[in-house]
Amino acid sequence: MTAMFIIGTVVCAASTLICWIMTALRRHPADSSIISLAAIELFLFAYAGYAAVRQSGGASVTGEAWEFWGYVLTALILPIGVFIWAVLDKTRWSNLVMSLVGLVVFVMIYRLEEIWWGSAL
Template identity: 50%
Template sequence: MIFDGFMIAGAIVCALSVLIGVGSAIWKRYPTDASILSLAAVELFLVVYAIQAGVRQAGGAPIQGAPWEFWGYLVTALFVGVLAGWWGIGEKSRWSNIVMAAAGFTIFVMLYRMQQVWVGTGWI
């Protein structure tokens, strides 16, 4: 499968978010600005990713899989990040760091699947 720059950047941003969330939970800290902002960075990346995907598709770049599947994953990933951030702000326990870290990992998996749908792999 082909990994473009956006997939690599998304993997890095998601990995940092996961590491910050897990690190904060291990050190028994309440959600800090760093863990919440790391999830906000993932959300910002997703917004930029959505814009570039729209521009690419409008420019004629074909999605090899079903377009509704790609856009469905993208919208769902946006909701996952927002809900996890809301949870982290609302519940001031160290376990909310785990929720935010799980959201970062979940969004990474969804990015990987979106890449598969876009370039086509013959898998699934």
């Protein structure tokens, strides 16, 4: 396991937990849920930057580069799209939908690690 995967797992798990708690406690999108989405987005920017530096230094991914960067781009778009949706849907359930970002991004990070290193963790 790489340090970036571990950090991503912690960020995604914390975001999911925060959003689940806010689903139970709030009747509208909670600021803490939105901030947890921002934390995921910041992590993804750091991950993309790390990957870009690594690849520009000559290291390559084991899988297909287009697939790797497709996952990165999709993961970067996901929190933004869900944030926009949550702002438009001001119900309790927007917190629950925001929690799914943490779960989906975790799976995407796992897949990115498979593409990057060539095997499951």
